[in-house]
Amino acid sequence: MKPNAMIELNKVSKHYDGTIAVDSVDLSIKQGDFCVLVGTSGCGKSTTLRMINRLISHTKGQIMIEGQEIMSFDPQSLRRRIGYAIQNTGLFPHWDVARNIGTVPKLLGWPKHKIQARIEELLELLNLPYSSFAHKYPSELSGGQAQRVGVARALAGDPDILLMDEPFGALDPITRESLQQELLRIQQQIHKTIVFVTHDMDEALKLANHIVVMDQGRIVQQATPYELLLNPANSFVSQLLGGEDRGLKQAGLMHVADFMKTNRTMTPSDHQLAQIKPDDSLRLALSVMLWHQQEQLIVMDDNHCVGEISLQQIIQAKPYADHHG
């Protein structure tokens, strides 16, 4: 066993009367990893996730958390140590936001003032002002707000591990996008070990630093987003990656700032060129070029010209060796 593995699955299987939902899965997730399990419906990704907090018990193999077999824990205290967020939020409709968030701390027996402080801290972390949200009921929240509360509630007990089962699956694309950004921002602050399930490869590429592709209960490939895009293990993986769209997906992971030509000052003729920001993706840069029918863009950061990027540079851009961020 690797010494710094937070979660370790050794030949884990789950059988349901004759059918095999998860088949001999080996997985090692390091502390601080953002691990995304991705695959089509029924591939065993949710089952795998739910075996980690023993909502489903595994039939064979070993699941270790910080080196300890999970069957040696009491299931309730195990679950209180692991944050859990699901697609339909599962917020308690009869409790207000504050009480929902305080659920796990209360189960853990924290003193009242500490729970209160934690609720305030989390609402702030998720950009939900305490005064306007703490005493709302889930039925008064929009889908995106409810899911933020769901995430806050999962983080409330300050768990080392966060399990998320398609948490953004039911949201509209714009809300989903902003919650993904927010989750990345939060993860940079809190460095939890996150296991995230989705069927959306774009979401996986965006969030993960460790992608696990599953099919029919088995792990087909696990890699960083870049490795996955560069070397999909088989046709199933490349199909999930969008086949010929792969190039665009890859460009979506690379930032203009890393490939532009710097040290450039504005010349009068530049005003005819379209502009882009340094932290935009190459994919967006390509789209802007197509739209304006230009082979060159000015890179602007807060009204300062910081460089330029050309079609040639995008085409020749070499993917990063490792994950950005």
Added chain:
Amino acid sequence: MFWLTCLLVATFGFVHLEELFAQISPTQRQVIYSRDSFLALLLNHIYLVSIAAIISICVGVISAIFVTRSYGKEFLPLVSQVASMGQTFPPIAVLALSVPLLGFGTLPTILALTLYGLLPIVRNTLAGIQGVNPAVLESAKGMGMSSIQVLWRVELPLSSTVILSGIRTSITINIATAAIGSTIGASTLGDPVISGLVNGNTAYVIQGAILIGLLALTTDSFLERLQQKLIVKHSLM
């Protein structure tokens, strides 16, 4: 409040309405039921229904909880079938069957009322618990609540309005059914009705019927108010 006022006015006011009732039953010498005071009958009626309600709430809610637990699942079809079958059983038949066992009087009446009142409670508790959103249960469990905590903090509060409406149906039906207890010697507001029917005294029948009706309306509106409060408290729409 309105119905309660009407009930009290009727209970204490009937004795002063001799002339009015004399017109309903002009051939009778006596037109106001006087074997017992209306207040005594009313209190005894309430007492019978309350005892029966307490027993059927306890038994009904507990058995519905039991069959929705993982260890009681096998009994779920049985209990829900018995619950719906029981409603087709006429209360008078339960009375007739329980007399040989328990004799005449209060006890067989309470038994009949308990059995008859059990059914709406079991049915609604089952519906309430089974109607809790599975995602809510999953997250409750996933956050590390024990099954008792899931029951007390999530399942029961979320099904409370449905359970209460079952209790409301049960009690209201039993206020009417309790009158039948008078046929086997329990003292209830059914006494004037039965005695009026036997002696052809319509005035007695009307007095008993009005009181039973007002008691049912009073109780029902009180329980409805309780239910509204619960809905507001849990903001369940």
